[in-house]
Amino acid sequence: MTTGQSAIQLIRYRPLLFLGTILFRGLDDLxxxxxxxxxxxxFxxxxxxSPAGFNPWTFVVLFIIVELGDRSVLISSAFVWARWRYAVSTLLRKNLMTAIMDMSAPHRVSTASGEVTNRLRDDVESIIRYLEQYIHLWGNTIFAILAIIWMARIDVTVTLIAVVPSILIITMINFARRLIRKYRAAQRVATEKSTNFINELFQSxxxxxxxxxxxxxxxxxxxLNDTRRKATLVDNLFNQLLRSMSFNINQLATGVILILVAEQMKAGTFTVGDFALFTTYAGDVARSGSLLGGIMAEHKRAEVSFNRMEQTVEEMPDEDLVKHTPVYLKETQPPLVMPERTEAxxxxxxxxxxxxxxxxxxxxGISDISFRVPAGSFTVVTGRIGSGKTTLLQTLLGVLPKQAGEVRWNGEVVTDLKSFFVPPRCAYTPQAPKLFSEKLSDNILLGLSWNWDNLNRAVRLSVMETDLPTLEDGLETVVGPRGVKLSGGxxxxxxxxxxxxxxxxxLVFDDLSSGLDVETEQTLWKRLFETQRATCLVVSHRRAALQQADQIVLLKDGRIEGIGTLDELRRASEEMRRLWEGE
Incomplete structure (x- = not known):
């Protein structure tokens, strides 16, 4: 989609609010x-x-009425404009977040969180500023037409001079469009590099x-910051240069108009009232012309922002970014419906x-991996560092896109791994868990309704009951950014x-025991198999897990080296014997 088509689609999202804003702001511009x-x-x-029946006090009263009415209009526009603005900005952010959540390779985004944050914040604001230009366009256009007609009735020559700045400004912006896009793109890229580095630094x-x-x-x-500073300075300086040139062109034209008007007043062809009218209109007519130049400049900046947001998720169609989907600003959000377990x-x-x-x-990576996991079994995936253990789990769960092969659940082919392997079918603990700066209980439940029995059962299975008394507020303890208040285990x-x-x-575990001592790990596995019919797929190199395993999938260089019990693999595989003896 072009920038214009995307803008039209966004304007159509809340058309009544947009038209209401145009109406109120248009009245203010008139x-x-x-x-x-x-x-x-x-005057x-x-x-x-003055025509008969009018005196200066009549016009003073009219002036007060118009100004009070204008203030009422501005207050009304603020209510409508705010609702429109937040609805459209929320739509853009929601659609991009939805695409990120649905992308086939989310790790590309997770490693560039600073970059994505800038696109959700700065680029959305840039697009909104562009759309806001059209709100003022219509009122200013009508004002300019009426003002030019009114001035032309008084003096055509002076009126033509008032139009010249608009033509000059539009021509100037048209020549500068390529540089506007270049400098804005450079500023955004430099900002992304700086914020991405901060994110990587905090993690390292x-x-x-x-x-x-x-x-x-x-x-x-x-x-990085120096590069960002220079890019931002160039972008802002160029923007201010264009604004300054537009402003000074307007001022020069206004000065020429006033000189001509003064000469005609001396000749008696201009009244004091005509002079006051031209003084009032000249600057505003020129400003209306500069608005067209401003729209052209913001159009190029919005084009950069649209492109950057669309490139965040390469597989997202362009139209999905501006697709009309519900947002809930004042309305009650639909309840979170958790999927219920079925026999399938x-x-x-x-x-x-x-x-x-x-x-x-x-x-x-991994190639041609084949194995079976029967219900109620404990399957361990093991191998040296870099053998493909985590890649296998992430590909199986859809975190990484599979390039070949198939996965069957009870004999049925799973076409969309990412959306299929979720609760109540499957749950996953990654090698490096992600925690939020929220309460410990919220980090466990993640939106589930509070249930003491289920929560206590989960705490006991994870062998955390002895840790809770050591925390500041037990389950109500806020764990800090990325769980900084907790130990690795x-x-x-x-x-x-x-x-x-x-x-x-x-239940899929990716090297859960790496942060646990041997005794805690043994307790966890023991409790798990005592309390439920668990089917576990576990990445581990620990002897406790290998000895517990019903079958072991041994990987080497991304391929299966062998499958069997611990005793079988130790007899048949030199790789397994080295792993076992090297622990």
Whole structure:
């Protein structure tokens, strides 16, 4: 879609609010026309050239009425404009977030959170500013036409001079369009690099401290910020230069008009009222012309913002960004409906056949992975670092897109892995759990209704009951950004509790035991199998998990090296013997 087509689609989202805003703001933009006529009448009355029946006090009363009415109009427009503005900006953010949540490879976004934040914030604001230009366009256009007609009735030559600035400004902006787009894109890219680096730095503080590279990191951040400063300065300077040129062209034209009008007043062809009218209209007519130039400039900036938002999710069709979907600003949101378990959701057997995912530009990943997970079994995926264990889980769950192979649930092919492997069918604990700066209980429930029995059961299964008394407010403790108030083991067990509280058929753990001591890990597995018919798919290298396993899937260089019990693999596989002896 073009920028114009996208803008029209957004305008049509809340048409009555948009038209209401145009009406009220348009009335405000027409006020100078009425003021000009009143000023002409006032000064003509003072000099005795006013029509019969009108005196200066008549025009004073009219002026007060118009100004009070204008204030009422502005207050009314604020209510309508705010509702329109927040509805459209929320629509853009919601549609982009929806596309991000649905994308086949979300890790591309998760590693660039600063960049995405800028697009959700700055680029949306840039688009809204562009649309707001059209709100003022119609009132200013009508004002300019009426004012030009009225002035032309008095003096055509002077009126033509009043129109010249508009033509010059539009021509100037047209020549500058390429530079407007270039400088805005450079500023946005520089800002993204700086904010992305901050995000990466916060996630790598320990690595920076261990390597003692604080000075190098600070120097690099200074360089990024300096590049951002220069790009922002150029963009703002160019923008201010265009505005300054527009303003000064208007002022020069106004000065020329006033000189011509003064000469004609000396000749007696202009009344004092005509002079007051031209003084009132000249600047506003020129400003109306500069608005067209402003729209052209904002159009190029909005084009940059639309393109950046659309490029956030490459597979998102352009029209989806401005697609009309419901937003809930004042209305009650529909209740969150949790999926209910059906008989088809109950797992009998999970079958993976020739599953493949290779990372872009390399041979790293997994190839032709096939195995079965019977209901109630404990399957462990193991292998050396880099053998593809996490990639296998993420491809199976749809976090990474599969490039070949198929997955069957009870014999039925699963076409959309990402939307299928969710509670109540499946729950997942990643290797590096993500926690929010909320209460511990909220991090476990994540929107589920509060149920003490279910919550206590999840806490016990994750072996957290002894940790709660040590926390500031137990389950009500706010864990801080990324769970900073918790230890690594507590973070992993919080994520495990989040999984247990959903009572899913298939439980997928990615190296859960890496942050647990051996005793805690053994207690967790023991409680899990004592209390429910669990089907577990677990990435682990710990002996406790390997000894518990009904079957082990051994990976090497992204391929299956062997499948079997621990004893079978130790007898048949040199790779398994090395892993076992190397622990």
């Amino acid at each position: 006020v100078p026309f009425a003021i000009g006529i009143i000023m002409k009448g006032f 003509d009355a003072l000099t005795g050239e 503080i320990l690595a920076v401290k261990v390597a003692r590279t604080e000075s190098n990191v600070i120097n690099h951040f200074h360089q 959701d109950r797992l009998d057997e999970l079958t993976v056949t020739n599953l493949t995912h290779l990372y872009d530009g390399s041979t790293a 507590q973070m992993q067990r919080t994520a495990a509790a989040r999984m247990f509280v959903r009572d899913s058929d298939l």
